[in-house]
Amino acid sequence: MNRVKELKDRKAVKQLIIKALILGSGNIGTDLALRMRNDQRFEVVGLVGRRPESEGLLKAEERGIPIFSEGASQALAGEIAFNVVFDATSATNHIEHWNLISDRKCLVIDLTPSQLGRPMVPILIGRHDKFALTGQELTQKNFSMITCGGQSAAALIYAMQKGSNRILEVEISSSIASRSAGLATRRNIDNYIMATESLASSISGTRKSKAILVLNPTDPPVMMRTTVTVNAIGMKVDVANQMLSEMEEAMQDFVPGYRIVVPIFSENENIYSATAIVEGAGFYLPKFAGNLDVINAAAVETAGRLFESHFGAFLE
Amino acid sequence: MRLPAACLNLILVLFLNKKFYDVTLRDGNHALRHQLTLDFLVKYCRLARKSSSYAVEVGHGNGLGASSYLIGKSRLTDEEMLRAARANLGDKLLGVHAIPGLATIERDLKPAIDLGVDLVRVATHATEASLAETHLEFLVKKNVIAHGVLMMSHMNSVDGLVRQARLMVDFGASAIVLMDSAGNFRPDDVTERVVALRETIGVEVGFHAHNNFGLAIANASSAEKAGATLLDGAAMGLGAGSGNAQLEALVAVSNAGDEDLKMDPFYDLSDLTALECAGSLPKVTSTSLRSGMAGAFSGFAPHVQRLSDELGVPVEVLWNEIGRRRIVAGQESILREIALDLMNL
Numbered sequence: 001m002n003r004v005k006e007l008k009d010r011k012a013v014k015q016l017i018i019k020a021l022i023l024g025s026g027n028i029g030t031d032l033a034l035r036m037r038n039d040q041r042f043e044v045v046g047l048v049g050r051r052p053e054s055e056g057l058l059k060a061e062e063r064g065i066p067i068f069s070e071g072a073s074q075a076l077a078g079e080i081a082f083n084v085v086f087d088a089t090s091a092t093n094h095i096e097h098w099n100l101i102s103d104r105k106c107l108v109i110d111l112t113p114s115q116l117g118r119p120m121v122p123i124l125i126g127r128h129d130k131f132a133l134t135g136q137e138l139t140q141k142n143f144s145m146i147t148c149g150g151q152s153a154a155a156l157i158y159a160m161q162k163g164s165n166r167i168l169e170v171e172i173s174s175s176i177a178s179r180s181a182g183l184a185t186r187r188n189i190d191n192y193i194m195a196t197e198s199l200a201s202s203i204s205g206t207r208k209s210k211a212i213l214v215l216n217p218t219d220p221p222v223m224m225r226t227t228v229t230v231n232a233i234g235m236k237v238d239v240a241n242q243m244l245s246e247m248e249e250a251m252q253d254f255v256p257g258y259r260i261v262v263p264i265f266s267e268n269e270n271i272y273s274a275t276a277i278v279e280g281a282g283f284y285l286p287k288f289a290g291n292l293d294v295i296n297a298a299a300v301e302t303a304g305r306l307f308e309s310h311f312g313a314f315l316e
Numbered sequence: 317m318r319l320p321a322a323c324l325n326l327i328l329v330l331f332l333n334k335k336f337y338d339v340t341l342r343d344g345n346h347a348l349r350h351q352l353t354l355d356f357l358v359k360y361c362r363l364a365r366k367s368s369s370y371a372v373e374v375g376h377g378n379g380l381g382a383s384s385y386l387i388g389k390s391r392l393t394d395e396e397m398l399r400a401a402r403a404n405l406g407d408k409l410l411g412v413h414a415i416p417g418l419a420t421i422e423r424d425l426k427p428a429i430d431l432g433v434d435l436v437r438v439a440t441h442a443t444e445a446s447l448a449e450t451h452l453e454f455l456v457k458k459n460v461i462a463h464g465v466l467m468m469s470h471m472n473s474v475d476g477l478v479r480q481a482r483l484m485v486d487f488g489a490s491a492i493v494l495m496d497s498a499g500n501f502r503p504d505d506v507t508e509r510v511v512a513l514r515e516t517i518g519v520e521v522g523f524h525a526h527n528n529f530g531l532a533i534a535n536a537s538s539a540e541k542a543g544a545t546l547l548d549g550a551a552m553g554l555g556a557g558s559g560n561a562q563l564e565a566l567v568a569v570s571n572a573g574d575e576d577l578k579m580d581p582f583y584d585l586s587d588l589t590a591l592e593c594a595g596s597l598p599k600v601t602s603t604s605l606r607s608g609m610a611g612a613f614s615g616f617a618p619h620v621q622r623l624s625d626e627l628g629v630p631v632e633v634l635w636n637e638i639g640r641r642r643i644v645a646g647q648e649s650i651l652r653e654i655a656l657d658l659m660n661l
Contacts, residue, residue: 173386175647178444186446190420210384213417214646217443217471227649229385262653271385275649 024088025049030056031284117142122301148291155247156228163240164232173212177221180289224290335370344554346377361404367581371409379413402432439465442472445480456488464489491520499528503538510542522546528608532561557614559598610639
């Protein structure tokens with residue numbers, strides 16, 4: 001059963017529509033706006049950019065989404081009512097924005113690599129202790145989406161962890177199309193690596209983690225591809241693979257283009273590896289930009305899950 | 317003992333304006349499947365300090381921070397290699413290779429500099445120079461010699477290479493090295509690219525050959541004639557695939573007729589490498605020719621061989637598919653998928 005669909009059909013959720021404000025009218029922000037426009041749980045109350053002539057703002061306006069071109073600080077200080085802010089600007093800007101809204105009763109989903117908020121992987125909510133959303137009063141309301149590599153690797157790491165006694169070492173290598181990596185991603189490649197490694201550690205329980213990112217310029221562009229390799233004790237490959245196919249299905253509920261292309265196999269004694277690819281849903285971004293798709297899908301899913309369990313906490 | 321080597325180095329740099337960059341202990345680590353031993357490293361460095369090479373590069377085949385399941389685990393850590401090299405190289409410059417995406421500033425570059433690295437070559441795929449921005453800017457601030465490297469340079473046009481090289485120069489690179497990582501170039505290709513860079517970028521140009529077609533010395537020589545002043549070589553050609561330009565041969569060819577030329581240290585390095593790495597010396601083989609023709613990264617060779625043995629897919633079929641799909645270095649994990657796809661056809 002498709003959980004998103006199920007949710008959309010629920011009257012309760014229909015009545016309480018989540019007002020979403022999106023900061024940043026680049027690829028990520030614009031894709032988010034168009035994505036949520038198709039999702040009955042949300043009402044996009046604004047896409048905020050800095051240049052009125054930017055392609056993202058024009059596109060959003062064309063689709064009837066309210067746009068603001070005076071920058072995020074202005075929009076946050078203004079009259080717009082919102083329950084959730086998606087920040088798709090930059091790590092430094094996010095810190096500024098957070099200072100403006102930390103007192104307000106709203107949810108914050110951070111898509112920048114600022115690492116300010118609590119790392120969240122929606123696929124692990126209700127599965128892994130570190131990603132539990134328990135308690136009616138949420139102490140944190142700023143959630144970080146970490147990185148695309150982290151979101152796409154989480155299912156693989158989790159399945160391998162469940163299938164083994166202990167993971168001693170974990171490695172995530174992702175390759176993405178050059179055209180899907182903007183200048184900010186390139187400048188922040190070290191942040192990408194550190195944030196991904198820290199997520200891998202927190203899922204697998206080992207401090208020994210390594211992340212690798214490779215850009216491939218081939219035309220037509222390559223799909224995003226993520227390989228996880230672990231050094232693990234007591235791996236039961238069939239158990240791990242059964243868990244992995246459950247995880248694949250759960251991921252596909254909100255990232256339809258997520259596919260396991262190489263299931264878990266033993267490379268060497270105690271060394272196990274598996275690979276997933278992500279084809280984008282193509283809301284605003286091209287289909288090869290699975291890396292951007294997976295992080296946006298995770299952001300919307302996280303917001304949806306949080307409102308499902310803690311709606312009251314984010315009503316002003 | 318230190319002085320003569322240092323003097324000779326200075327003479328080379330100032331008057332001949334030509335530098336031999338010794339990559340034996342880095343690219344050679346590919347041929348050794350990253351299993352370089354401390355013993356060989358120390359012996360090599362002690363001899364290399366007497367040679368007239370400009371710098372000695374040390375590390376995992378893919379440079380700092382590259383030891384991984386994906387590419388190959390290194391026997392020695394970066395720290396072990398750099399510490400030993402620094403202790404045994406005397407005044408000789410110690411260099412490292414660093415690929416953004418593998419090597420980070422905090423985890424890899426900072427400790428390397430603290431361990432006494434003099435020169436860092438920040439390397440990206442031939443079309444992705446913008447990835448080098450933060451790394452190069454950091455090195456410039458740290459007053460470390462910073463070079464930019466464009467790997468797999470056959471995968472970009474001449475104009476494209478010039479644009480990418482310019483970016484790296486803007487970020488602070490004081491030299492640009494073109495790597496023919498697939499050993500795909502002919503001498504004329506090298507001449508055209510080196511001339512284009514010499515005319516436009518205003519910094520030193522280097523060339524790093526691979527010997528897939530048996531053309532490494534010819535290509536490096538062409539680069540020198542076209543104005544490249546940084547010439548990469550490895551003792552006995554020890555390097556990925558069918559190896560690099562053989563350092564001792566390159567020095568001899570480049571300095572033919574020079575009566576003061578001190579070849580002995582290079583002969584010693586050659587003999588040491590021939591002895592210590594006897595089972596791993598690169599050759600031009602049907603595999604290296606196939607990968608060269610396909611324009612595929614030489615470093616894939618052991619992975620391709622292993623998959624072919626395991627899954628029974630012929631090596632030439634694998635190489636052609638890797639070339640067709642334009643797979644780049646660092647995508648080692650896709651090789652298995654390609655092999656599986658080919659089996660299902």
